[in-house]
Amino acid sequence: MRTTLFYRGEELIPPEEAQRVTQSSGNTRLKAARQHAGYASQQAFANALTQAAPRIGLGAMEVSVRQIRRWESPAPPWPRADHQRLLVHALQMPIEQLGFTAPWQNSEPAASQAPSNAQPAPSAVPAGLPLPQPTAAVQPPTIGADYTTITVAHRRLYWSVQPAHLHPTVAEHTRLGLHLLAETTGVARRLLATALAESLLLAGRIEFFDLRQPDEADATYVRALQAAGEANDPLLGAAILAHAAFIPGWAQHRDEAAERLRAARTYARRGPASAEFVAWIDAVEAECDTRCGHPKDALRAIAHAEDILTTGSEHRSPEWFTWFSPVRLAAFKGNTQLKAGRYAQAHDTLTAALEALPADEGKQRSVILGDLAAVEVARKHPDEACAHAQAALDQLGITWYATGMERIREVRQGLQPWADTECVRQLDDRLYGWQTTLSALRR
Template identity: 60%
Template structure:
């Protein structure tokens, strides 16, 4: 595979901010300059093209101000290297920043100083990727509070290894690094409900995927980024990111499973933004894609989607749309088809079934399913599953004097459950 060309960090930050073209970024920078009081600054698409080239020039001070203001990252994190060394010496040409850093650093920062990177053996890439694969499998069973620090520490190691590897080993490290930051972002968003930290991790994942020149991984990362505005009800921002995700998916042979998952992500965003009808259409399209299939295998890292997962998306959307009998049938079918290892998703399905019964005026059945969700959450914590249970309890407010609801409250607000929920 050829090495990617251009300033992949600035490109990643541009796409993450919702600017799908260089012209979009140029226009936004010019508008932002006026907003922060920089008069007479007009940035054209040719300038953005130079900044996204292999050797981006160090921008003028006013341009630096507006870039940092609009994209929220330092100049080094955006792929620019200053035309001077930290010691004050003037090099013959700017140094390219090397990938190194962590989520908490706010970007993939430059390696300081003149030190020549230590060359790692060719096996370094495979060794680093093996740990990434282990973390991927552990996600489904290990408590997020325990796994998350390990994933971040591993990603920090990957940032240090990347400038010390070359060729195939470098690409392997970059791919595994992107997957590690993607996993960190998934834990932040789905397990810990920390959308801001998730956004930071997803951006770092996208930058690493650019280093690996892996468009399918890039597509998956950007689609995850769409969840953040989608769950917040910002339809335009979510769909803008989905357009970018689908664009990346067209750049390499994509499996039917990946294409169907993109439909499912967009469907969930539409559901959260109040358009269940469009969401159901997208889910129907995803079902057709899976039924037809194609000859392209799914990437190894795509372990979060299956026909049963798509049916779970569908059941939730039918619930939101008010199609209660259909939602009940769909979700019960999901429980029958779901593998025993799907502990986290099972808590969500139980929560949705409880919501169906609450909306149908069946508090006893609703509390029963909510109790099963809590049983599952006691084994494997999942913030998304707990959110479902809390939504059901709010829906049961008209029945709060009934014995079953009080029993649910005893479980929902017991010492162990309350402390666990508030500490995550």
């Protein structure tokens, strides 16, 4: 009989302990959905369910923390009918996607083994992400590292490959990872779940920032949080929750964004997080506050982030944390100064950020150029605004970024008082040329 070996770093551990490591995180699907909905603690969730009961016609009833703890255990009991109504109401997800198994399904084949003729769309992230429990170590112990290698390659490709081309590949990679989870146990499964969570985070980033599909991104972040919970990786969980805060923040739902950021900070403390990681969460808060019309609060958050970067910490950022730097913080700051009406400061900050930006960060370059153009519109300098907008369009022709194009469209709206000038007409010719228009419609 073959014995499967597992490793924790260089240390050999028995299969029994590896199985305990796999099962220790409990019902991660319910936990992830709870946290994504903004309930950072079991007590907060219990209070919310108790308060919601009368509003949906269930009368006065109390849901205890003990009950939440049972639902988030490795073997959660099937909730009774009124509890199901509460859970679905609070989390806006079907009960079947919250980690519960109906008693009448116990005798049916596992979902990971059930044949299905219905195939998801090639570009779609797996819906619901029912994380399969391991059945046997069919895959070799190297499967987690092998899957991670592809995830790392996607991480690098994001900065140069067209998002419409990369997203289907990343989505298919997440689908593969989901299938492999059912065939992997122990440490290999944990490595696989970590890489799957990163892949789902990347898919959500593309959906939100590059393709402007916030609803799809929101659902993808829930699945990413489920995978991070399976991996028991608090820093990945913090990164996912902070990214999820952008969605209500950009929709000007400030309280919901703040709740997700509080959850992100809680996870970051468990990491522990590096100074750069903590500063990035401050930067996310600043952008959400700016979008919600509170630029002064945003500037305070940015000042706090700058202090953190100056102080530093002994902790290092994870390898997948590639989307933030002091230059990017300066770009956040310049945009906030612009929205606060501090145009001279915004011009200086954004100009310095553009000069310091590495050559391979084309997506961020288009955003900074768009903000510089907006500064010149505010200062009533249409020629300079058009020059920055034209440079941004040059960059977007190389690396498409929906967020950057949004900046240019906002600039063009601001240029309407100078619509009859030659520079604005040239910008219109470029902005509404055949190729640009068709590309925008396709994307």
